[in-house]
Amino acid sequence: MSATIWGPDGKSRCRWCSAAPEFLVYHDTEWGFPVSDDHRLFEKLSLEGFQSGLSWRTILAKRENFRAAYDGFDFDSIARFTERDVDRLLKDEGIVRHRGKIEAVINNARRAQELVKREGSLAAFIWGHEPDTQQLAKPQTPSTSAASVALSKDLKKRGWKFVGPTTVYAFMQAIGLINDHVEGCVIRAEVERVREKFKPPRR
Known part of the structure; x- marks a missing residue:
């Protein structure tokens, strides 16, 4: 099966975007x-x-609800959440009502504050785990990589939760730490052009 599909504009794209x-x-x-x-x-x-354990479609459909529930993912604000907020979120039908995941975001907000104090920014820490250019030049197919395992371990060591290697790999794909658009996808070349001008924040 081809890794690409034809988009509505007649240009090829990663097959998954037709799901x-x-x-x-x-x-x-x-x-x-x-x-x-x-x-x-x-x-x-x-x-x-x-x-x-869920589909990305479920999360994407609820993203605006998540943003409203979590104060736009301002981790300084989330770090002040209390048990009352946990109870509020568990009753919010617009998000995923999983206590462990809800509490993990609050915990991770506090860990993010700690990282910012040490590293200057969360971005500087994350981009400090950018794989080398040889990896970036290749489309990836597995659900983890050496870089995602390393970042996962580093986050866990610092007290973060729900940041296993598979979750972190998907995160790395989403934020452009790697370019996993398949060869032939029209957006792959566009991402590469943006990356050429992008200056990663450093510690």
Whole structure:
């Protein structure tokens, strides 16, 4: 089976973006493009954690609800959440009501604050785990990589939760730490052009 499909504009794209109508826009405008904003990085890592055991379509459909429930994924705000907020979120039908995942985001918000104090920004820490250019030049197919295992271990060592290697690999794909658009996908070349101009934040 081909790794690409033809889009509505007659150009080829990664096959997975045809699995649901809303995937096309996400694929064309977000997935794989480099992200350096701390709140967006925290959001993407949190949502990948919520996806564990579920489909990305479920999470994407609820994303605006998640943003409203978690104060736009401002981790300084989330770090102040209390047990009352956990109870509120467990009653929120617009999000995934899983106590462990809900509490993990609050815990991770506090860990993110600690990282910012040490590293200057969450982005500087995350982009410090960018794989070498040889890896970036190749489309990836597995659900983990040496880089995702290393980042997962580093986060867990610092007290983060729901950040296993598979979750972290999906996060790395989503934020452009790697370009996993398949060869022949029209967006792959676009992501590469954006990456050439992108200056990763450093510690």
